[in-house]
Amino acid sequence: MKDLITVLAKALVDHPEDVVVSEVEGKDEIVYRLSVHSSDMGKVIGKQGRIAKALRTVVTSAAVKHNKRVSVEIVS
Numbered sequence: 001m002k003d004l005i006t007v008l009a010k011a012l013v014d015h016p017e018d019v020v021v022s023e024v025e026g027k028d029e030i031v032y033r034l035s036v037h038s039s040d041m042g043k044v045i046g047k048q049g050r051i052a053k054a055l056r057t058v059v060t061s062a063a064v065k066h067n068k069r070v071s072v073e074i075v076s
Helices: 002-012 038-045 047-064
Strands: 020-025 030-035 070-075
Touching: 002 020, 002 030, 002 038, 002 047, 030 047, 038 047, 038 070, 047 070
Parallel strands: 030 070
Antiparallel strands: 020 030
16 A cells, blocks of 8 residues: 555655655554655645545545545645
8 A cells, every 4th residue: 555655646746765664553553754845745636636535536546445444634
């Protein structure tokens, strides 16, 4: 999952070297925190959050194959 998020985020931004994905395991789910350059936040979120929603949908769909609950947080 971490690699999937990294690849998708690097394809969207102007500063791919600043893309960092960290993984925090909770009791019920895994939270992935996506950090990008401050000037790339709009590109990752998209108009009305459409890009962020699509990214979360892809990751959630991939997690179903592994029987895990995941969420993606976008932080600066």
